[in-house]
Every structure is written in C-alpha cells, then in structure tokens.
Amino acid sequence: MAPWISIISAFAGLLAGGAVTYLTSRAQLRIEAEHAYDRSLRDLRLPHYQRLFHLTERIPREWWPSSIPSKTELFAMREAFHDWYFSKQAGGMFLSQAARETYSLLQSEIQSAANRLPSDVALLANDDAVKIRQRASALRHQLSADLGVAQQPRERWTVPRDVPPLS
Secondary structure: OHHHHHHHHHHHHHHHHHHHHHHHHHHHHHHHHHHHHHHHHHHHHHHHHHHHHHHHHHOOOOOOHHHOOEHHHHHHHHHHHHHHHHOOOOHHHHOOHHHHHHHHHHHHHHHHHHHHOOOOOOEOOHHHHHHHHHHHHHHHHHHHHHHOOOOOOOOHHHOOOOOOOOO
C-alpha cells in the first residue's frame, strides 16, 4: 500500500505544481502583453505629443507686454491647435482621455477669450491671459504624465532618502 500512496501523492504534487505554474505564467504573460502595449502606445504618442508641446510655446508662462496676443492672433493660435488635432497625422487620436479633456478646455478658453474681445486688434485681457496660461500649463503637465517623463522612479530603492544630519 505504501508505493500507491507515494505515487498518488507524487501525482497530486505534479498536478498542483502544474496548475500553479500555469496560473502564474498566464498572469505574467498578460502583464508582459499589457506592458508591451503601453510601450508601443507611448512610442506612437511621442511624436504627436512633441508637436503639440511645441505648439504650446505660443502660450508662455508670462507674456511680455509687447507680445500679448490680439483677437486675430488668438484665433490663429486656436486654428494651429485645431490643425494639429485633425491633421493627416491625426495627432488628436493619440491623446489620452485626460489629455483630450485638458486640450478641449484649452481650446474652449482660447475661443471664449477671443470672442470677448471687441475688435480684431484688441489685446487679451489679463484675467483671460491667466486662464489660458493655466490651461496650457495643465496640458503640458498632462502630456508629460501620459508619457511618464514626469514621474519618480517606481522602485523605492532608487528614490533618494533624507539623510539625517550628523549630531
């Protein structure tokens, strides 16, 4: 009877080990496939995000008094963003949901500010300039976050710790 018990326990161990190996391998393959997809999507987004990031240079952190845009310039700026979104390269198609929402808010803010100006040569009001700059900054931050270029390393051991002062 002893040989049968060892054969049955060996067979049960083999089945249990095979099941555990199958489940962990399957989970690992799924994680690797998701990671590969994320990497390829990031690589596809990169040139489009670079171009959009470059377009946002028209909205600096602060406009010089001599460079405050007029109504005509605001509409040209909005049109440049629109052209990027719907161009042959279809830049807008690669935006994440959060980036798309931020982009739309920027476009709406530019449109609203331009519509409030009485003439084509009227300059942007300071309150509207602040709102547009905030929206553009939020878009730049979202683009960086989507690409993962503004994140701390995920491994705890790579993040520098505070060193206590010597006593």
